[in-house]
Amino acid sequence: MSLIKEFTKGIIKENPVLVLALGLCPTLAVSTTIVNGIGMGIAATFVLVCSNMVISLIKNLVPNRIRIPIFITVIATFVTIVKLAMAAYFPALSKSLGIFIPLIVVNCIILGRAEGFASKHGVLKSFIDGLGMGVGFTMILVILGTCREILGSGTILGHPLFGEHFKPALLMILPPGGFFSIGILIALSNLLQKRLE
Amino acid sequence: MNIGNLMIIAISAILINNFVLSRFLGLCPFLGVSKKIDSSIGMGMAVIFVLTLASAVTWIIYEYFLLPVPQNIIYRIFHLFNTSTTPEMFDLAYLETIAFILVIASLVQLVEMVIQRVSPPLYESLGIFLPLITTNCAILGVAELNTITIHYSFIESTVHGFSAGIGFTIALILMAGIREKLELADVPPAFKGLPIAFIVAGLMSLAFLGFSGLSF
Amino acid sequence: MKFILKLGLILMVYTLIAGVSLGFINKVTKPKIEEQQRMERERAQKEVLPEALVFVEDTTSGGLDYLIGYDSEGRTSPVGYILTTFGDGFSSKIKTIFSVTTDFKVGAIEIVYQEETPGLGTRCVEIKGDSPEPWFEMQFDSRSPQDLLVDKDGGNITSITGATITSRAIANSVQEKLEEFKNELGASKEDSILITSEVRDSIEIGGDNEPD
Numbered sequence: 364m365s366l367i368k369e370f371t372k373g374i375i376k377e378n379p380v381l382v383l384a385l386g387l388c389p390t391l392a393v394s395t396t397i398v399n400g401i402g403m404g405i406a407a408t409f410v411l412v413c414s415n416m417v418i419s420l421i422k423n424l425v426p427n428r429i430r431i432p433i434f435i436t437v438i439a440t441f442v443t444i445v446k447l448a449m450a451a452y453f454p455a456l457s458k459s460l461g462i463f464i465p466l467i468v469v470n471c472i473i474l475g476r477a478e479g480f481a482s483k484h485g486v487l488k489s490f491i492d493g494l495g496m497g498v499g500f501t502m503i504l505v506i507l508g509t510c511r512e513i514l515g516s517g518t519i520l521g522h523p524l525f526g527e528h529f530k531p532a533l534l535m536i537l538p539p540g541g542f543f544s545i546g547i548l549i550a551l552s553n554l555l556q557k558r559l560e
Numbered sequence: 561m562n563i564g565n566l567m568i569i570a571i572s573a574i575l576i577n578n579f580v581l582s583r584f585l586g587l588c589p590f591l592g593v594s595k596k597i598d599s600s601i602g603m604g605m606a607v608i609f610v611l612t613l614a615s616a617v618t619w620i621i622y623e624y625f626l627l628p629v630p631q632n633i634i635y636r637i638f639h640l641f642n643t644s645t646t647p648e649m650f651d652l653a654y655l656e657t658i659a660f661i662l663v664i665a666s667l668v669q670l671v672e673m674v675i676q677r678v679s680p681p682l683y684e685s686l687g688i689f690l691p692l693i694t695t696n697c698a699i700l701g702v703a704e705l706n707t708i709t710i711h712y713s714f715i716e717s718t719v720h721g722f723s724a725g726i727g728f729t730i731a732l733i734l735m736a737g738i739r740e741k742l743e744l745a746d747v748p749p750a751f752k753g754l755p756i757a758f759i760v761a762g763l764m765s766l767a768f769l770g771f772s773g774l775s776f
Numbered sequence: 777m778k779f780i781l782k783l784g785l786i787l788m789v790y791t792l793i794a795g796v797s798l799g800f801i802n803k804v805t806k807p808k809i810e811e812q813q814r815m816e817r818e819r820a821q822k823e824v825l826p827e828a829l830v831f832v833e834d835t836t837s838g839g840l841d842y843l844i845g846y847d848s849e850g851r852t853s854p855v856g857y858i859l860t861t862f863g864d865g866f867s868s869k870i871k872t873i874f875s876v877t878t879d880f881k882v883g884a885i886e887i888v889y890q891e892e893t894p895g896l897g898t899r900c901v902e903i904k905g906d907s908p909e910p911w912f913e914m915q916f917d918s919r920s921p922q923d924l925l926v927d928k929d930g931g932n933i934t935s936i937t938g939a940t941i942t943s944r945a946i947a948n949s950v951q952e953k954l955e956e957f958k959n960e961l962g963a964s965k966e967d968s969i970l971i972t973s974e975v976r977d978s979i980e981i982g983g984d985n986e987p988d
Contacts, residue, residue, distance in 0.1 A: 426783055429787050437794070439794070452808070462709055471695055539769065546754075553755065
C-alpha cells in the first residue's frame with residue numbers, strides 16, 4: 364500500500380518539475396518535440412532508478428563527508444552508460460538530444476532524490492521512488508512537448524496536423540515559448556492542487 | 561588566433577546564445593538566487609570565476625588526458641617504457657562526463673578553500689554560493705560545449721567560459737531587478753512565485769532573441 | 777591528515793569501480809558506435825556523389841583535405857571531389873559535405889551536423905512533399921562559386937524564412953571552401969593531368985604488380 368503511495372507521489376503531489384521545481388533546464392531545452400521529450404524522459408528515468416538503487420545499497424559504506432562526490436560518481440557512471448548505449452543503438456535520438464544527455468548528471472532531480480530519499484531508505488522503496496519521479500518527469504516532458512510541437516510546428520510526432528497553409532506559432536518552439544509554457548503549466552497545476560484541497 | 565574571432569565568441573555567448581535565456585543552462589540558480597540584487601551579484605561573480613577556471617581546466621583534461629592523440633600525457637608516460645604503445649590504446653574519451661564533473665566538484669572545493677584563506681571578506685560574500693555551483697549545469701554545459709560540441713582551442717574555450725559567465729550574470733541581475741519590483745505587483749494567485757518568474761524570463765528571452773539579428 | 781587520506785582513498789576506490797565498469801561498457805558499444813558513424817559517412821558520400829564507386833583520400837601536400845571519387849576501380853580520371861566545410865550558424869557549427877564536379881561546380885550538398893533552432897534553422901534539412909531531398913539543399917546543385925549567395929545578399933538561393941543566419945552560414949561556408957579548392961586544384965590542374973597520364977602509363981607497363 365505504502366509502495367503505491369511512494370510511486371504516485373512523484374507523479375502528482377511531489378512532481379519534481381511542477382512542485383519541487385527541479386530539473387528545469389532539460390525540461391525546457393528538449394521539450395520542443397514529443398519524441399525528444401520521451402527520449403529524455405526514458406534516459407533520465409533509467410539513471411534515476413539505477414542510481415537510487417545503487418545508492419541505497421551502498422549507503423552504509425559511504426563516509427558522510429564525501430557522500431556528494433560519491434553520489435555524483437555513481438550518477439555520472441549511469442549517465443555515461445546511457446550516453447554510450449544511445450549513441451550505439453539510437454544515433455538519431457542521441458544526435459538531437461546532444462549535450463543534454465551528459466547534463467543528466469547535474470539534473471537536480473537525480474542528486475536530490477539520491478540525497479533526500481535513497482540515502483535514507485531501502486532498495487525497494489528507492490526503486491519505486493525513482494520510478495515514480497522518473498514517470499512524473501517524463502509526463503511533464505511529454506505534455507510540454509505535445510503543446511509546443513502542435514502549436515510551434517503544427518505537427519504531432521512529426522506528422523503534419525493542419526495541412527499546407529497552416530502557419531505555426533514559431534514562438535512556441537523558440538526559447539521564449541519554453542518559458543511561457545512551463546510558467547502556464549505550473550500556474551495550472553497550482554490552481555488544480557488548490558481545487559483538490 | 562585573432563582577436564576578432566574571440567570577440568565574436570564573447571558577444572555570441574553573452575547576447576545571442578545567452579546561457580540562461582537561449583541555451584536553458586543554469587536555470588536553477590537563475591530562479592533560486594534572483595530574488596535580491598545583492599545576492600544575485602554575488603552569485604554572478606562566483607559563477608564567472610568558476611566558469612572561466614572550469615573551461616580552462618576541463619579543456620586541458622580533455623585534450624591531454626582523455627583524447628587518443630600523440631600529446632596525450634598518459635600515452636607519453638607509457639611510451640617511455642614501452643615504445644610499441646600507440647595513442648589509440650589510451651582512448652579515454654568515453655570517461656569525459658565523469659572526469660569533468662569530478663574535476664568541477666574538486667575545483668569548486670579548492671576555490672572555496674583558497675578564497676577562505678586568502679581573502680576572508682571575499683569569502684563572506686561569495687562563500688555561500690560556491691557549494692551550489694557544482695550542480696549548476698552551466699558549468700558542465702560549457703565544458704561539454706567547449707570540447708565536444710564546438711571543439712574550441714584553449715584560448716577560445718577560456719574566453720567562451722568567461723563570457724558565458726558574464727551572460728549568466730547579466731540575465732541574473734536583470735531578473736533580480738524585475739523580481740524586486742514584482743513583489744509589489746498584483747499577480748493572479750495561481751501565478752504567484754515561480755510561474756510569473758517564468759513568464760518574465762520568457763519576455764526577457766524574447767527581448768534577447770532580438771540580438772540574433774546581429775551579424776558579423 | 778590521516779582522515780583526509782582515508783577519504784581520498786575511499787573516493788578513489790569508487791571512481792576506480794566506476795571507471796572499470798565503464799571501460800567494459802565502452803568495449804561493447806564502441807564498435808557499434810564506430811559502425812554507425814562509418815555508415816552515416818558513407819551514406820552522405822553516396823548521397824552527394826552517386827556516380828562514384830571508389831573514394832580515395834587526397835594525398836597531395838596542399839592544405840585542403842578532400843576525397844576524390846572515381847567511377848571504377850582503375851582510378852584513372854576522377855568523376856568528382858568531396859569536401860567538408862563548417863559554417864557558423866545561429867547556435868551551432870554547421871557541418872556540410874558537398875561534392876564538386878570536375879569543372880568546379882557544386883554537385884550536391886548534404887548538411888551532416890547542425891543544432892540550429894528547431895522550426896527555424898533546422899528547416900535547412902526539412903523535406904517537403906515527396907521530394908527525396910531537403911528543398912534547401914537541392915538549391916545548391918550545379919552552382920558555380922560566384923552563384924553561391926542567398927537572396928538577402930543579392931544571390932538567388934532562397935533562404936529559410938526567419939533563419940537568414942543559418943542559410944547564409946551554409947551558403948558562405950560552401951562558397952569559401954569551393955573557392956579555396958578551385959585555387960588549390962586549378963593552379964596545379966595542368967600538372968595533375970600530366971601526372972595521371974603518367975600514372976596510367978606506369979600501370980599499363982607494370983600491370984601485374986599493381987596491388988589492386
